[in-house]
Amino acid sequence: MSVELTPHDSAVRADRATQLALTLARELWVVKDRLLVLESMLASEGFAGLSARLDAFQPDAATRASIDAERKRFIAEVTAALDSPPDRQA
Amino acid sequence: MEFQLKQRGRASLHFLSDLAVSTSRFKPRIDADIKAAGLDEATLSDDLDERLRQVDAALADSPAAAALAALTEYSGVNHGRVAAAAFDEVRGELEPRLKALMQGPTTIEPIPGERRPSYADAAWIHRTTGGWDGHEYQGFIHGELIHREYVARNYPGDIFAQRRQILSVLPRRDYQRIFEIGTSSGHYTLQIAAEFPQAEIWGCDPSLRMLEQAQRVANERGLHWRLFHGSADRTGLDAGSVDLVTSYIVLHEIPREAIHAQLREAYRLLRPGGDILFSDVTRYAALNKAGVRWAEYNAVHGGEPFWRESASLDLAEAARAAGFVNVRSEGFGGGIYPWFVYGHKPS
Ligand SMILES: C[S@@+](CC[C@H](N)C(=O)[O-])C[C@H]1O[C@@H](n2cnc3c(N)ncnc32)[C@H](O)[C@@H]1O
Numbered sequence: 496m497s498v499e500l501t502p503h504d505s506a507v508r509a510d511r512a513t514q515l516a517l518t519l520a521r522e523l524w525v526v527k528d529r530l531l532v533l534e535s536m537l538a539s540e541g542f543a544g545l546s547a548r549l550d551a552f553q554p555d556a557a558t559r560a561s562i563d564a565e566r567k568r569f570i571a572e573v574t575a576a577l578d579s580p581p582d583r584q585a
Numbered sequence: 586m587e588f589q590l591k592q593r594g595r596a597s598l599h600f601l602s603d604l605a606v607s608t609s610r611f612k613p614r615i616d617a618d619i620k621a622a623g624l625d626e627a628t629l630s631d632d633l634d635e636r637l638r639q640v641d642a643a644l645a646d647s648p649a650a651a652a653l654a655a656l657t658e659y660s661g662v663n664h665g666r667v668a669a670a671a672f673d674e675v676r677g678e679l680e681p682r683l684k685a686l687m688q689g690p691t692t693i694e695p696i697p698g699e700r701r702p703s704y705a706d707a708a709w710i711h712r713t714t715g716g717w718d719g720h721e722y723q724g725f726i727h728g729e730l731i732h733r734e735y736v737a738r739n740y741p742g743d744i745f746a747q748r749r750q751i752l753s754v755l756p757r758r759d760y761q762r763i764f765e766i767g768t769s770s771g772h773y774t775l776q777i778a779a780e781f782p783q784a785e786i787w788g789c790d791p792s793l794r795m796l797e798q799a800q801r802v803a804n805e806r807g808l809h810w811r812l813f814h815g816s817a818d819r820t821g822l823d824a825g826s827v828d829l830v831t832s833y834i835v836l837h838e839i840p841r842e843a844i845h846a847q848l849r850e851a852y853r854l855l856r857p858g859g860d861i862l863f864s865d866v867t868r869y870a871a872l873n874k875a876g877v878r879w880a881e882y883n884a885v886h887g888g889e890p891f892w893r894e895s896a897s898l899d900l901a902e903a904a905r906a907a908g909f910v911n912v913r914s915e916g917f918g919g920g921i922y923p924w925f926v927y928g929h930k931p932s
Contacts, residue, residue, distance in 0.1 A: 500634055513655045
């Protein structure tokens with residue numbers, strides 16, 4: 496039993512760019528889901544003029560630090576997706 | 586146990602599950618591409634390795650095959666990671682409750698015989714990082730997040746009801762003591778306990794992380810199970826000490842020799858008049874060549890190192906060789922899944 500028996504299929508699996516695209520799609524979905532949650536919460540609390548305030552927002556130092564940390568985590572995931580999966584590493 | 590994931594974990598897991606569900610649309614198109622290449626029951630090779638190569642070459646330019654490969658590779662590699670990350674986000678809140686549930690009537694003790702068979706470390710089953718013991722809370726992660734959310738949405742029918750229905754095959758309702766092989770996180774054990782409320786339940790598994798979840802599941806319901814950390818191949822438990830030995834979807838994860846060993850061990854553990862019921866995946870003998878090719882393809886890429894040798898074994902013959910009589914090896918309810926082998930130890 497081995498992946499060598501299906502070389503064409505295995506080549507598709509080994510293509511890191513496709514796996515990266517799927518990882519990005521997942522992350523994008525998490526963000527979209529969160530935005531939908533946020534909009535729903537804000538709407539239920541009668542919050543108006545949201546998009547203009549978002550555009551004008553300037554993060555303070557603490558907010559900036561937490562955004563920086565989250566971006567580093569995201570990049571680590573993107574990098575891992577470009578690497579071979581751990582069970583196929585030599 | 587009631588619990589809530591954080592938004593990231595919940596959304597990531599839902600994405601993985603729905604992505605895996607979406608792959609079913611490619612299968613009919615791949616079958617059509619195989620047929621268009623002139624491959625059918627007459628022209629597909631009898632040799633399974635050769636058949637895999639044949640179909641792979643025929644699908645070299647199939648967009649549907651490429652899409653399926655990319656998507657199943659992504660799901661295979663990532664479902665365990667995503668579930669573990671979802672757990673880690675809420676670990677702080679859950680850990681005290683998970684620890685508390687390990688106190689109660691259900692106990693875990695080392696099995697007197699073999700603790701860990703060598704094949705347990707042959708590969709990461711299901712390509713999950715570290716296999717069955719890959720995370721300190723792997724039992725919760727697999728039992729509650731992967732199985733309930735991801736597996737349940739990707740397999741046909743109600744996978745929990747199937748565990749209950751299969752028990753209708755058994756001729757008796759008066760088993761005093763039941764020994765379950767491969768208890769894992771206790772999904773089947775719960776059904777056994779519900780079907781045989783009077784019986785004393787013993788279970789075993791070489792994965793301590795999985796057994797710990799079975800212990801929590803039982804304690805939460807006030808159930809008294811005696812769980813043994815170790816292998817069913819050579820338990821070291823007393824001969825003639827139980828009335829039923831049973832397992833659910835364990836056989837395809839162990840090599841052929843281990844299946845023979847578990848049948849022999851079950852025979853030894855049973856009192857005369859006792860029964861076995863082992864349920865598992867569809868046997869290759871019950872599928873046509875194209876069906877076996879699909880099963881094998883999924884096994885090769887899904888982290889199932891023993892599927893082929895296990896699914897190729899004639900379970901009826903193996904059960905008879907171990908001494909069982911009135912043997913039945915067939916699909917449940919006239920279907921092909923779940924498959925089961927039943928046997929009786931003569932009085
Ligand atoms: C797919 S899981 C079983 C699922 C479980 N019965 C259920 O219904 O959800 C397979 C289990 O078999 C266990 N296993 C593997 N080798 C074993 C052995 N030699 N003896 C007992 N259990 C074993 C694995 O550790 C794993 O927990």
